[in-house]
Amino acid sequence: xxxxxxxxxxxxxxxxxxxxxxxxxxxxxxxxxxxxxxxxxxxxxxxxxxxxxxxxxxxxxxxxxxxxxxxxxxxxxxxxxxxxxxxxxxxxxxxxxxxxxxxxxxxxxxxxxxxxxxxxxxxxxxxxxxxxxxxxxxxxxxxxxxxxxxxxxxxxxxxxxxxxxxxxxxxxxxxxxxxxxxxxxxxxxxxxxxxxxxxxxxxxxxxxxxxxxxxx
Numbered sequence: 001x002x003x004x005x006x007x008x009x010x011x012x013x014x015x016x017x018x019x020x021x022x023x024x025x026x027x028x029x030x031x032x033x034x035x036x037x038x039x040x041x042x043x044x045x046x047x048x049x050x051x052x053x054x055x056x057x058x059x060x061x062x063x064x065x066x067x068x069x070x071x072x073x074x075x076x077x078x079x080x081x082x083x084x085x086x087x088x089x090x091x092x093x094x095x096x097x098x099x100x101x102x103x104x105x106x107x108x109x110x111x112x113x114x115x116x117x118x119x120x121x122x123x124x125x126x127x128x129x130x131x132x133x134x135x136x137x138x139x140x141x142x143x144x145x146x147x148x149x150x151x152x153x154x155x156x157x158x159x160x161x162x163x164x165x166x167x168x169x170x171x172x173x174x175x176x177x178x179x180x181x182x183x184x185x186x187x188x189x190x191x192x193x194x195x196x197x198x199x200x201x202x203x204x205x206x207x208x209x210x211x212x213x214x215x216x
Contacts, residue, residue, distance in 0.1 A: 004216050005175035011141060011167035017156040018134035019043055030148045033168065034139040041137040041150065041162060048128070048135040055121070055128035062121045066114040073107040080104055143167040172206060176216040182208060 021044025028040050080100040086092040147164040150156060173193065177185070185191075189205040 001181055003175045003177050003181075005173045007171055008174050009143075009166045009168070010170040010172055011143070012146075013140055013165050014161045015040065015137060015140065015163040015165055017043060017137070017158060017160045017162055019048065019131050020158050021047060021135065021156065023150050023152055023154045023156060026148070026150060026152055028145050028148070028163070030145055032145045034143060034145060034165070036139055036141050038139045039136055040139055040145075043135045043137065043156060045132075045135045048132040052125070052128040052132045055125040058121045059118070059125050062114070062118040066111070066118050069107070069111040069114045073104070073111050076100060076103050076107055137162060139165060141165070141167060142169060173203065176213040178216070179212045 023041060023043055024045055025042040026040075027042075028034060028038075034040065080097075083092070083097045083100055087097075143165045144167075145163050146166045148162075149164070150160075150162050156162065185205055185208055187205055187207060191203055191205060192200065193203050194200045
């Protein structure tokens, strides 16, 4: 029996902006075929490169600061151990020994603060690296750019839809079958489909709807 049908995509996605900034490059147009991982656009890429470079420099500086604190702690520890070894001699000075103990506690605390600061800055570097990666907009799957919603130089916000991407390989046919005909169909039935331009192929019923199109 003849029915009205249409080819629809099983996979569609709105490709959003994952960072805030100005669109520096748009590398595709509507109707272009793209593959998974292909670069579609660049958002403020230079700015995010600089932010990542700053974050990396801060990590290096923080590591150097931690090493400096550790060196100070080790120097004081050597002096403390030397003084402790003199406990049985007349050269032992109780006041100096107690002073070195207090300094050691203070230096260990400063070392712990520097270490915590380094961990925090490392996380900031990871975030900067993630934003740099997200500034390069890539196709999440193979498909066709159905709609391009940005232009060069346009400012975009977080979550702003940049493109509508439609899969051109994961497809199915949606057909308006009269209810009196649909009664004989069951899920997973294999059927032969013939189009008006004489393309014939075998398909399988994935699902049967419950609402009839009164127009057909």
